[in-house]
Amino acid sequence: MSDCLFCKIIAGEIPSKKVYEDELVYAFEDIAPTAPVHFLVIPKQHISKLSDVTEENSAVIAHIYEVIAKIAKENEAMKDGYRVVSNCGESAGQSVFHIHFHVLAGRPLTWPAG
Numbered sequence: 001m002s003d004c005l006f007c008k009i010i011a012g013e014i015p016s017k018k019v020y021e022d023e024l025v026y027a028f029e030d031i032a033p034t035a036p037v038h039f040l041v042i043p044k045q046h047i048s049k050l051s052d053v054t055e056e057n058s059a060v061i062a063h064i065y066e067v068i069a070k071i072a073k074e075n076e077a078m079k080d081g082y083r084v085v086s087n088c089g090e091s092a093g094q095s096v097f098h099i100h101f102h103v104l105a106g107r108p109l110t111w112p113a114g
């Protein structure tokens with residue numbers, strides 16, 4: 001998707017601070033962090049949002065959760081717990097339409113989120 005911000009980040013056309021990368025996914029620091037740990041995990045394949053996940057493309061979503069667990073094991077600031085959030089649709093707060101999973105940690109996180 002040539003006009004997608006996160007596809008441009010994956011392509012290196014827009015700089016980002018890499019947290020993790022493999023053949024399927026890319027993880028990078030959020031530009032406006034809301035917690036001491038706040039990074040985004042995205043599939044390299046363009047999927048717009050959570051409601052576009054299907055039987056055909058869901059394997060990468062499972063892989064994203066494996067990657068998050070792996071990163072968490074190696075990050076001291078995530079040892080007491082972390083939150084994973086994917087906003088689906090504008091009403092839910094989604095502003096970038098390339099599916100992404102926020103990973104938040106490093107401070108007490110209240111629930112339910114506002």
Ligand code: 5GP
Nearest residue numbers: 014016028029030031032087093094095096
């Ligand atoms: P959403 O609002 O769609 O759930 O989350 C989008 C996230 O992307 C926001 O937390 C926002 O700070 C982050 N973001 C937006 N533009 C950029 C960018 O150019 N670089 C990085 N690293 N993060 C971005």
Ligand code: ZN
Nearest residue numbers: 004007046098
């Ligand atoms: Zn994209």
